[in-house]
Amino acid sequence: MLPEGRLSYGIQLPVQSRSTLYAEPWEAAAGPADLVETARAADRHGFAYIACCEHIGIPRRLAAAMGTVWYDPVATLAHLAAVTTRVRLLSHIALVGLRHPLLSAKQYATLDHLSGGRLVLGVGAGHVREEFDALGVDFTRRGALLDEAVDALKAALGPREFPSYRGEEVAFEGLGQSPRPVQRPRPPLWVGGSSPAAVRRAALRGDGWLPQGGRRDQLPALLAELRRLREEAGIRTPAETGAVTEPLYVGEPAWDVGRRTLAGAPERLAESLRAYRAMGVDQIQVRFRSRSRTELTDQLAAFADGVAPHLDG
Template sequence: MHIGFDVRTPRAMTDTQELADLVMEGERLGFDYTTVFDHMVVQRSLRAKYNNSDEGDTDIGYGRCHEQVTTIAFLAGRTRALRFVTAVMVVPYRPPVLAAKMLATIDVLSGGRVTVGAGTGWIKDEFEALGAPAFERRGRVTDEYLEVMKLLWTEEVVEYEGEHIQVYGIGLEPKPAQRPHPPLWIGGMSGPAMRRAARLGDAWYPMMNDQSKPLDTVDRLQAGIGRLRDLAEAAGRDPGSIDIALRVAEHGHRLSPTASDGTRRLFAGGDADFASDLNVVRDLGVTAIDFRFEHQRAEVVVEEMQAFQRDVLGRL
């Protein structure tokens, strides 16, 4: 099972050296991959809320970060083995031919170290600011854009006529270093997102702490994986061909040990609990999992990453 990390400090979102130092430290500690999120502009307030939560009512600063794909290109040049996961790329934000070209270029230049985490997005304000396709059509747009991107990465000449994108007789060279293409991890817990993962994904990549549909207990995670397997069979795919990758935003003593269903919450508690839960999710079929390390100060983030490597991964 591959272990990834997501580092969040106010300065690292915009400070070149702090961001590079944190990512290079993660590589030195032996993490397999890091994640980079995707927001474009700062909204002082939002009309939309993530999963109907209270998050995002005031000055949340989602846009205070570097552009995702450019950031990965820079960080790939500062590292040697670390993989980079777009977590997740909001697919409708970029024309699919351009996105396919950018990602293929980074994959070639990095020696095949890109994983494309993909989703539909949730901030209507940002869609409008970017002139992206209509927010209400983002699911179908995402499907078509991903289909075109996969064709461009794998076919010599692409013909595609969809409702939102049409391409005729074009090709993309050079192809990505990874064959047939960079792994495609589909994020989301909704019905359409899971069907998208079952039909198009190399992995399903949900957030364990999703407030509307959490996967934070053994039973909930088992049920989610079971549903994904059923959808894969319905799509005519081998369920075993689709990996399970998890995002964990909150963990450790910050979490209540009891979930809303009254059972034990995964990745709550101390180091021994954490290590035990990693073994549990691996046995359930999880092939990759990443954890967020977030603090106001970078040195605290580094200390937490070092402690995680020593006291949690050291127990495995």
């Protein structure tokens, strides 16, 4: 789990996904070296995690908005694990319902093992029908498939070398999988999504919750619902709750960063971001406006040095 008693902060990496909703122009010509330097900067400046998202393929109808650049999270995070030492490695999110849970367990257990126990497995249902159609998976059952995948993954990534699980459609027993994850009893599993079904899944099956977008003023009700469902189910351990902030820029920008961007002095940003902690959020995912990799890594440093010390009041 992430550090207790303080508002942690992580980053969705640039370059690895290039949706027009958030990708900066400089990322179009960027590549592995830029990913590595960004990950190293996050590691150096105390970010809790770096995150990589998953899409198998993007149909033409969505390509203009989503782009077709989506790096594989296991390969990408494994590459970055080798050039970092501390920062956690988050799949935000992995489409584990698209494949057999034993395949996902093998990949992510190996990633946790190779990274020295730094995996956070974030999962979600997905929203692109064509991905499911191409792989022969029923899109209309993606929620049920994810529920079973989560249950099976919790068994497969647990402390037993020969895990067993029997569900409605997935069953395995007596198949040894090694290397095992370093983390015990298993790596944390966070559920992504802000729909009622996703919040319920996070409450009843997850160790944490990763909301997908949405406004700040919607968070308190969603957090209250998650806690209510968890309490009613008799789950006593709290879920690690997150939030995705508005775009940020530390300092007074000399260029147009957009009206939706929270920009200004570090103390001003910290005051605004502390509202997430007041709601009961444990970690925030931040994304910075930038015109180059250098400006981005400078922003990471400015946030860590100027904003982070004030996040707890």
